[in-house]
Amino acid sequence: MNHATLASNPLVADLAALADPVRLRLLALLEREELGVGELAEVVQLPQPTVSRHLKALAAQGWVVSRTERTSNRYRFAAGELGAGAAALWEVARRETDGWPALGQDRLRLARLLAERRPTGESFFAGAAAEWERLRGELYGERFTEAALAALLPADWTVADLACGAGTVSARLAPHVARVVAVDNSPEMLAAARRRLAGRRNVELHAGDLAALPLPDGGCDAALMLLALTHVEEPAAALAEMARILRPGGRAVVVDLLAHDREAFRRQLGQKWPGFTPRGLGALLTRAGLGAVRVAPLSPEPAAKGPALLLATAVRRSPSPRTPRGPSPRGERTSR
Structure with missing residues (x-):
């Protein structure tokens, strides 16, 4: 099998699509929630052009699909459209990356983003409450x-x-x-x-x-x-x-x-x-x-x-034993 044939093999293409930590992070997020480019960029803390480039690569291999909402695209993980080989590969990737610190950080930021979303068709009072939070900060600041x-x-x-x-x-x-x-x-x-x-x-x-x-x-x-x-x-x-x-x-x-x-x-x-x-x-x-x-x-x-x-x-809870007092460690400068 020559190099050109290998490059066109679906398994090789799927491996190439997942061979980037950012793409794995994006897929983990999109498996949980449909998101726009701006939202993804906010969660993974990367520039929107970078996120768009990775989404384009994932979409080309069928890992994500998009739909148009007003003037922007929203992306979701194409779980139902994956072939058996790609689905099995994703299970391996999900299992092996489960303990990544970056994924834990992403989940926290995603939860905050979703909590701040306004539900469609919200009542006047829900909208007024959100507006009051903004207005209160503008009028009185936050320190009180x-x-x-x-x-x-x-x-x-x-x-x-x-x-x-x-x-x-x-x-x-x-x-x-x-x-x-x-x-x-x-x-x-x-x-x-x-x-x-x-x-x-x-x-x-x-x-x-x-x-x-x-x-x-x-x-x-x-x-x-x-x-x-x-x-x-x-x-x-x-x-x-x-x-x-x-x-x-x-x-x-x-x-x-x-x-x-x-x-x-x-x-x-x-x-x-x-x-x-x-x-x-x-x-x-x-x-x-x-x-x-x-x-x-x-x-x-x-x-x-x-x-x-x-x-x-x-x-x-009780007096703790005194720690040995050797030379003081260096490098304790704070960042406030």
């Missing part, structure tokens, strides 16, 4: 919601802002609690935080590493660690320190990246870890001496270009 939620914190609490960066979170917490203890290992970040927090008498700034916090045992009612854990050499040591500074019953909150496979993104931001799975982060929190652990992905914001995030909460 954040302030209302922060006001739920007990006013006599001491809260630690770990890897505080330029002090954005500390500034928003300070009006609502008795004391904020902010820690960062970057002199530049601490200088920016001092400027931002000038005049806030209930905020203390400390230079220190997450794996060796310059804070006493059990002195905090709550501790936050936002977008920092992916930057540390030893996440387990940082979480053990977080647990150490909490009083029994104190609350820990961690926000960081959901596991992803965007290696260029990781290198660009100097991150040591490509995010965490909910199960993996939960296990780290438990081993740190924290209980009532809850970890869940956050719904991605429409304008966000980075990987999806997850939120973890936990409670200090």
Whole structure:
């Protein structure tokens, strides 16, 4: 069999059509939902021309079909039109890619996109509710919601802002609690935080590493660690320190990246870890001496270009053993 004959073989053509991670991601999405090019581009975070090029290749091999809706095309996975060989090949591809971090990220963004779709023929009141959400933001901004939620914190609490960066979170917490203890290992970040927090008498700034916090045992009612854990050499040591500074019953909150496979993104931001799975982060929190652990992905914001995030909460259940204090790990700069 010569090369030309091989190239025209249906199996070879199907293998070629699937020999790209982006096409596999698109098919996984279209198997779940009929979507337009713009929607697909938003979910996979790629330019529309790139998505269109991949859809054209998939359509040429019969993997997707489209229909025209007004002035645009909507695509769906052609499950019913696939031959036996292609269907079997897709089962293998689906099984082998099931654990891909990119597919998990895509599913989160798809869920957010579908939740924001307006159903056709919606009632006047449903439309008015959606319009009110937009108008409320235009008239009053968004921070009042954040302030209302922060006001739920007990006013006599001491809260630690770990890897505080330029002090954005500390500034928003300070009006609502008795004391904020902010820690960062970057002199530049601490200088920016001092400027931002000038005049806030209930905020203390400390230079220190997450794996060796310059804070006493059990002195905090709550501790936050936002977008920092992916930057540390030893996440387990940082979480053990977080647990150490909490009083029994104190609350820990961690926000960081959901596991992803965007290696260029990781290198660009100097991150040591490509995010965490909910199960993996939960296990780290438990081993740190924290209980009532809850970890869940956050719904991605429409304008966000980075990987999806997850939120973890936990409670200090008992004094945790002190971690060995060796040399402080490098590379813990935060990105707020």
